[in-house]
Amino acid sequence: MTTTMMTMTMMIMMKRREIMKMTMMILLQYQVGKRCTRQRRRKKKQKLLDTKWWGPTKKNDNVFKPYEPAFAVVEIGSHQFKVSNGDNIFTERLKFCEVNDKLILNKVLLLGSPSQTIVGRPIVPDGAVHAVVEEHALDAKVIIFKKKRRKNYRRTKGHRQELTKLRITNIEGVEKPLNELVEKPSNSAKKEQEKVAVSA
Structure with missing residues (x-):
């Protein structure tokens, strides 16, 4: 009678261990999944606006x-x-x-x-x-x-x-244009150019 009781208790303990292992596995999977969703959220946020x-x-x-x-x-x-x-x-x-x-x-x-x-x-x-x-x-x-x-x-x-x-x-990212100073030709220079154009 005692041996059967012992075997029964051992079987129950083994089942408990298996149940504990299963629950631990499920919890680990859940935490890993949670971590993945966090990473996905972070990536999505980064992608939304870089x-x-x-x-x-x-x-x-x-x-x-x-x-x-x-x-x-x-x-x-x-x-x-x-x-x-x-x-x-x-x-x-x-x-x-x-x-x-x-x-x-x-x-x-x-x-x-x-x-x-x-x-x-x-x-x-x-x-x-x-x-x-x-x-x-x-x-x-x-x-x-x-x-x-x-x-x-x-x-x-x-x-x-x-x-x-x-x-x-x-x-x-765009090169800024250089503000080059362009000298205005004086009136005498304009007249000289006109004379050259007329003589040619």
């Missing part, structure tokens, strides 16, 4: 640089924007940015100026667009109305898209 963190602006920061006639095509999230110095653009809400934060947008697809155009394959390696977060806002309301006739089915729903307003402060 930026470098600079921190908030200060009151005495001279944010704007003198205007240069240059433009850039920037990818933010899955949208592309054509921007130049001083432009304001509305993007989808950037959740990890606060108001007055400086951003560097690295996904520059194209840079252009009066003297040159640089096309990226797919991005321009030295190109960067500096921006400042102006505000977080909501877009105008869009009403979604569904109806199926003769079925007494009507659904009305509203949606306001969350937006972030960015102000473009600088575009890097």
